[in-house]
Amino acid sequence: VSWWRTNFGQSEIDSVVQAFQAENISQGEVTKQLEDGLSSMLDVPYVVAVSSGSAALAMALMAL
Numbered sequence: 001v002s003w004w005r006t007n008f009g010q011s012e013i014d015s016v017v018q019a020f021q022a023e024n025i026s027q028g029e030v031t032k033q034l035e036d037g038l039s040s041m042l043d044v045p046y047v048v049a050v051s052s053g054s055a056a057l058a059m060a061l062m063a064l
Helices: 010-021 029-042 053-063
Strands: none
Touching: none
16 A cells, blocks of 8 residues: 655656766755755755664754
8 A cells, every 4th residue: 555656757757867866865965955945945054964763863852
C-alpha cells in the first residue's frame, strides 16, 4: 500500500546525480542555497540544514 507518491522530474534527478558525483551528499552548494533561501524566506540571519529530525531537535535543545 502506497502512502504517497513522489513526483521527481529530470531536473531533480540530475541534481541528485550531480551531488553524488561531486561527493557532496549533505553539504555543498545546494545545501548553502537551501539555507540562504530559508533564511531569506523566514527573515532570520541564520539557518542550518541538518540530516534528520533527531539532529534538528538535538540542535534546538543545545541552543536553549
